[in-house]
Amino acid sequence: MSGLARNLLSVGGYTLLSRATGFARDVLLGALLGAGALADAFYIALRLPNHFRAIFGEGAFNAAYVPAYSQVLEGQGPDAAKLFSARMFTLLAATQVILLLLAWSFMPQLMAVLAPGLDEDPQRLELAMTMTRITFPYLLCVTLVTLVSGTLNANGRFAAAAFAPVLLNLAIMAFLAVAFLFPNAGIAASVGTLVSGALQLALVLVAAKRAGLLAMFARVRWDDDIRRFFKSFVPAVVGSAGVQIALFVDTIIVSLLPAGGVSSVYYADRIYQLPVGVIAIAAGTVLLPEMSRRFAAGEDSSAYDAQNRTMALTIALCAPFFVAFVAIPDLIMRGVFMRGAFDEQAAIASARVLMAYGYGLPAIVLIRAAVASFQARGDTTTPMLISLFAVSVNVGLKLLLFRSHGAAGLAIATSAGAWINFLLLAFLAMRKGDMQPDKTTIQVFAAVAVASAALAAVALTGRASAHAIAADAGRWINEIELLALGLVGGLAYVGVLSAGLLALGIRFRRLRPLRRSKAAPDVGQTTIGG
Numbered sequence: 001m002s003g004l005a006r007n008l009l010s011v012g013g014y015t016l017l018s019r020a021t022g023f024a025r026d027v028l029l030g031a032l033l034g035a036g037a038l039a040d041a042f043y044i045a046l047r048l049p050n051h052f053r054a055i056f057g058e059g060a061f062n063a064a065y066v067p068a069y070s071q072v073l074e075g076q077g078p079d080a081a082k083l084f085s086a087r088m089f090t091l092l093a094a095t096q097v098i099l100l101l102l103a104w105s106f107m108p109q110l111m112a113v114l115a116p117g118l119d120e121d122p123q124r125l126e127l128a129m130t131m132t133r134i135t136f137p138y139l140l141c142v143t144l145v146t147l148v149s150g151t152l153n154a155n156g157r158f159a160a161a162a163f164a165p166v167l168l169n170l171a172i173m174a175f176l177a178v179a180f181l182f183p184n185a186g187i188a189a190s191v192g193t194l195v196s197g198a199l200q201l202a203l204v205l206v207a208a209k210r211a212g213l214l215a216m217f218a219r220v221r222w223d224d225d226i227r228r229f230f231k232s233f234v235p236a237v238v239g240s241a242g243v244q245i246a247l248f249v250d251t252i253i254v255s256l257l258p259a260g261g262v263s264s265v266y267y268a269d270r271i272y273q274l275p276v277g278v279i280a281i282a283a284g285t286v287l288l289p290e291m292s293r294r295f296a297a298g299e300d301s302s303a304y305d306a307q308n309r310t311m312a313l314t315i316a317l318c319a320p321f322f323v324a325f326v327a328i329p330d331l332i333m334r335g336v337f338m339r340g341a342f343d344e345q346a347a348i349a350s351a352r353v354l355m356a357y358g359y360g361l362p363a364i365v366l367i368r369a370a371v372a373s374f375q376a377r378g379d380t381t382t383p384m385l386i387s388l389f390a391v392s393v394n395v396g397l398k399l400l401l402f403r404s405h406g407a408a409g410l411a412i413a414t415s416a417g418a419w420i421n422f423l424l425l426a427f428l429a430m431r432k433g434d435m436q437p438d439k440t441t442i443q444v445f446a447a448v449a450v451a452s453a454a455l456a457a458v459a460l461t462g463r464a465s466a467h468a469i470a471a472d473a474g475r476w477i478n479e480i481e482l483l484a485l486g487l488v489g490g491l492a493y494v495g496v497l498s499a500g501l502l503a504l505g506i507r508f509r510r511l512r513p514l515r516r517s518k519a520a521p522d523v524g525q526t527t528i529g530g
Contacts, residue, residue, distance in 0.1 A: 014158075014159060014162030014163045014166075017163070017166055018162075018163070018165040018166045018168075018169065019273070019274045021166050021169035021170060021173075022165075022168075022169045022270065022273075023270070023274070023336070024169065024173065025169040025172050025173050025176075026267065026270045026337070027336065027337060028173055028176055029042075029172075029176070029185075029189065030267065030337045032176060032179065032185040033185055033186060033189075038127065038184060038185070038186050039186075039266075040124055040128075041124050041127035041128040041131055041186055042127075042131055042186040042189055042190065043266040044128045044131075044132070045128055045131030045132040045134070045135045045186075045190055046135060046190075046193065048110070048132055048135075048136070049132075049135050049136050049138050049139040049142075050139075064229055064230075064380060065088060065147065065150045065229065066150050066153065066154050066375075067375060067376060067377075067378050068084070068225065068228055068229040068378075069081055069084060069085065069150065069151065069154050070154050070293050071228070071378075072084045072225055073154065073155075074293065080225075082213065082215045083215070083218060084225050084226075085147070085151050085213070085215040086215035086216060086217060086218035087218050087219075087220045087221070087226065088147055088229070089144065089147055089148075089215060089216050089217060089218075090216075090217050090218055090219075090220055091220055092143060092144060092147055093140075093144060093217075096139065096140040096143050096144070097140065099139070099140075100136060100137055100139065100140050103132075103136050104133060104136065107129050107132060107133055108129065110132075111125060111128060111129055111132070127186060130187070130190075131186055131187065131190040134187070134190040134191055134193070134194055135190050135193045135194060137194055137197065138193050138194050138196070138197035139197075140197070141197030141198055141200060141201045142197050142200060142201075144201055145161075145164055145197075145200045145201050145204050148161075148201075148204040148205060148207075148208050149161030149164070149204055151208060151213050151215070152204065152207060152208060152211065152213065154293075155211065155213060157207070157211055157213075159207075160203055160204050160206075160207035161204060161207075163203070164200040164203050164204055165200070167196050167199040167200050167203065168193065168196040168197075168200065169196075170196075171192040171193070171195045171196035171199060172189050172192035172193060172196065173192070174192060175188045175189060175191050175192030175195070176188055176189055176192065228378075231378075253398060253399075253402045253410060265353055265407045265410060265411070267333070267337055267346070267350040268329075268333070268350045268351070268353035268354040268357060268407075268411065269353075269357070271325075271332060271333070271336065271354055272325065272354060272357040272358070272361070274321070275317070275318045275321040275322075275361060275365060276361070276364055276365060279314055279317045279318050279365050287306060287307060287310045287368070287369055287372045291303040291306060291307060291372050291373075291376035294306065295376050295377055303376065304435070304436045305438075307369055307372060307373065307435065308436070308437060308438050308440070308441045309440075309441075310369050311366060311369045311370075311437075311441060312440065312441050312444040312445070314365050314366060314369060315362065315365070315366065315444070315445060315448050316444060316448050316497065318361060318362060318365045319362075319448050319451065319452045319455075319493070320452075320455055320489070320490065320493050321358075321361060322358055322361045322362055322452070323452050323455045323456050323459060323489075323493075324358075324459065324486075324489070325354055325355060325357065325358025325361060326355055326358045326359065327456055327459035327460055328459050328463070328482075328485065329351040329352070329354040329355040329358065330347065330348065330351040331463070331478065331481060331482050331485070332351070332354065332482065333347040333348075333350045333351045333354060334347045334478040334482075335478040335479045335481065335482030335483075336482075337350070349406075349407065352406075352407070352408040353407050353408050353410075353411045354411075355408075356408045356409075356411030356412045356414075356415060357411045357414065357415060358415075359412075359415045360411075360414060360415025360416070360417075360418040360419060361415075363415070363418040363419040363421065363422040363423075364418045364422075366422050366426075367418065367421055367422045367425065370422055370425040370426050370429060370435065371383045371425055373425070373429035373432075373434040373435045374425075374429065374434065377434065382428060383425065386421055386424045386425055386428070387421060389420070389424070390417045390418070390420040390421035390424070391417060393413075393416065393417055393420055394413050394414060394416065394417030394420075395413075396413075397409075397412065397413035397416055397417070398410050398413040400413075401413060443504045444501070446500075447497055447500030447501055447504065448497060450496060450497075450500055451492075451493045451494075451496040451497035451500060452493070454492050454493065454496040455489050455490075455492055455493040455496075457492075458485070458488055458489040458492045459485065459489055462485055462488060462489070463481075463485065466481045466482075466484040466485040466488075469481070469484050
């Protein structure tokens, strides 16, 4: 197995663990909070700091930081890279403290802007403000986690950063287990969110120290490296802000829907985020530093090779989820969440949203690989412009569809925006020569299409048989029906895909190791560890 594929699967494996524990967390939240006012308030409190994290943290910061750090590491050596990292840590910590103080001071105004529908429901508004005051410091911790994780990833160390989100799920479940000590389960989950941020930061700091990469505070000087970073960071923030504006619009609009609207979007999104998190984020996490290092070393052809195999593996892994979300969304929501306070009506509402999200899944998982064509060369402006255009279409469709289609209309708009974003990225990247799909990539896509058709046939024709198998299962009928159909469909997909790849003679060879630099270790021999 190639180093790139091993890294991708390693990150994907840890992310899968995160999603598995997240699944357990969401089942517990669904059973305790249901889909009413308490759940809506908590999910708004969870969404708001995550929106800001995505603007200033994961998306924008990594897009600018990883290529800039890689250039310093390759060109000036580890000591200069550590100093650069320390200066970035200082800047990021200072800005996040200021943002936190502003959010605490102006919480009513923040809610009035981002969740105006809550004004008509004083109970939900008060709950949401209380919980958001508790969860917002999570943003400070997890944004610093993003920086340290970027440093670890750029040095070929992925495990600690990939494992960190597991702590969010474990902490929330731990506090839900003692929810009787708090005013309600939503408050308990909010405190668990805050505690998890501190735990995640401690984890990556220890990993960085063990790797000799720990760099926390240093006097900030406006040198060429800092200027280069901000030249990329500003358009990346605007681009990430554009995406988050669409999500802010989601929060605003669902707050205008009847009680339960926020929750139906949340529960569908948690299922949808399984492939997005395991596949798309893992691909972007591994591919961006890989391409950045290879471009910095002048090995463009091997950078394109890394991108091609990442896209091929990404689409092969995501296709079964796409088919399932479109063909059997109702069965998925019943089998996963329908227990306790989560009833049939909530399952049906969430299923509509999940199906609409499903249509955009292939584009969502490929965007991270496509945008690496630009970001790995330090170009964050082009993805920004494309993102803003896609977001404008997205927001326009949300405003057009939410009254007639409810929460599902928001997901339809999200899917449409994702396809516009990906297709424009791919078109411009190929036009510039910064994306060069090869014959093998096209063949893999064709084999995946045939295997997906086989899986769809199983999903659509096999429900009656799966239901008959589960008929005597009593309260577990939905779970067993979903499991039976999933196993048969999974075997059909893997079998047809394997046969197709074998017939085409496709196998993934190992990437050529990066030429050794005097300033940095050979990335071809990366280690998977914290």
